[in-house]
Structures are given as C-alpha cells and as structure tokens.
Amino acid sequence: MTDRPTEARHPAAEGLHALPGAELLRLALDGHVGAVAVVERALPAIESAAEVASEALLAGGRMVYAGAGSSGLMALADCLELLGTFGIPPDRTPMLFAGGAGALLHLTGAVEDDPALAQADTAALGLTAKDVVICLSASGSTPYTLLVAEAARAAGAQVVGIANVPGSALLRLADLPIWLETGPEIVAGSTRLGAATAQKVALNLMSVLVGIRLGHVHDGYMVNLEADNAKLIERAARIVAGISGAAPETAHAALEASRGAVKPAVLIAAGATPEAAATALQDTRGHLGPALARIGRDQ
Known part of the structure; x- marks a missing residue:
C-alpha cells in the first residue's frame, strides 16, 4: 500500500495537528482546489465515457454505478440526482454499493472485501452487453469494485473505471479508464478528501454531458x-x-x-x-x- 499516492504522507503534513485552525483549513482547502484542477487533465477521458454512456441509454441499456466506501458515496450522490435533474428513471441508472442500503448508515470496511456481495449484487442486476458500468475506487484495487467490473466485462458491458492511483487494477481492467491524479492527502489515506472531491467533479461533468446528449x-x-x-x-x-x-x-x-x-x-x-x-x-x-x-x- 505504501506505493499508492493516496496512502503516502503529504509533504505539508508534519505538525498538522498543531496548526492554528485557520491555517489548517486553508491547507485542507488547497487540497480540494488542487483536486478539482487535476480533473481538467482527464476531460478527454470523461467526454469519451459520457458519449458511450449516453449511447447506451439511448439504445435501451443502463448506466450503472458501482463503488464502496467514500468512492461509492460519490457515485451514489451523482446517481440519485439524475431523476430530479434530467428525469432519467432510477431503473436506468442503478447503483451497486458494497453492503447495500444498510452500509449507508454505518459504513464498514469489511463489505468491500467480500466477493460474495459483489457476485450477488451483479447477479441480481442482470448485467447485459447493452449496459455501461461506472466503477469507482480511489485506490483502484477495491475487491468489491473490481469484481463488479469483471462481471460487467464478462457480460459484455463497457466498463468506465475511475481511480486516483496510476496503473491500478481498475484502470487496467476498464474499457474507458479515467485517472484522477490527486496524490497524497493531508490526512494520509483519507480519500474522502481530495480524491473524493475529484471523483465527484468528474462524475458531475460526465452526467451533465450525458443529460445534454439525451436531449434533456x-x-x-x-x-x-x-x-x-x-x-x-x-x-x-x-x-x-x-x-x-x-x-x-x-x-x-x-x-x-x-x-x-x-x-x-x-x-x-x-x-x-x-x-x-x-x-x-x-x-x-x-x-x-x-x-x-x-x-x-x-x-
């Protein structure tokens, strides 16, 4: 894990705990601003993913979201707003979240390592070659998300992989990889910070383009x-x-x-x-x- 940028120690982290509140918040904010900026480098990949997803929806397929933990929450936030914003029915944009609805109130790490959960969720959804599956994992190695991506590939569906670690398994597995180069967090390994911000922005951009391509x-x-x-x-x-x-x-x-x-x-x-x-x-x-x-x- 030490070779993952998301797990590395931030160069400004020494003495973080002793900083005045305003200085600490400024440092944290800089991390989020920087995370948003890196999304610009991924715009071509985001555009490609949005075009494929919109064509899938127009052809009667689904735009499926999948993730665990903080990455799953970013996916869920985007997924849930598609009905109110664009009128896309929820059955066209299902969400696969490690641990299901129960995990939304009490996030636990164990569910993201359970292959049986991923197998049951994908089997219940019945993925087909018409679908596009958007898989998110900051590390790019979350077992639940990787197993969903593998099941999607096996069903002939296209896989969009969004990760913050270069060369990670999810990016290698994806038909449409999107690397968000956010680097170390000011709290090492806490990808609910910059990594999650970049993921949310990337998903927001993608779904806006999808909505426009659908004529909404x-x-x-x-x-x-x-x-x-x-x-x-x-x-x-x-x-x-x-x-x-x-x-x-x-x-x-x-x-x-x-x-x-x-x-x-x-x-x-x-x-x-x-x-x-x-x-x-x-x-x-x-x-x-x-x-x-x-x-x-x-x-």
Missing part, C-alpha cells in the same frame, strides 16, 4: 426535470415560458395539457397540438431544438 437540456434549461413539488412546478412553468416565449398563463395551461412534461409543454405553448408535440419529440429522439424547428415549419 436546452439552452441551459432542465427540460426533462421531474416537477414533483411546488418549487419545481413553478420552475417548469418558467422554463416553458422562457423557451416558447409564451405568457405565464399559457405556459401553465400547456403544462396541464402535457400532464407536467416540460418538453411537450414547450411545443404546445409554441402552438403545437399535444399529438403533434408527441410526434415531433419521437421523431427527434427527444431533442427539443429540432422539434421546435419542425413545429415552426409545420405552422
């Missing part, structure tokens, strides 16, 4: 959001009005006609019938720009 973002608006509370209903109405140019009352009426779905509501507010809106979106694979252009031509 238009001019910066979340046009496939799940409007399931008062705040989001008002946001949906503002989006419909902002894109279509319609008055607020027209936007609300369009949302009622579309049963709360933003994309068809935009087209209805722009003058389409509900039937024409549905047809336009089907023909453009859910992309609002070309659907609006089509509606404009048909009027």
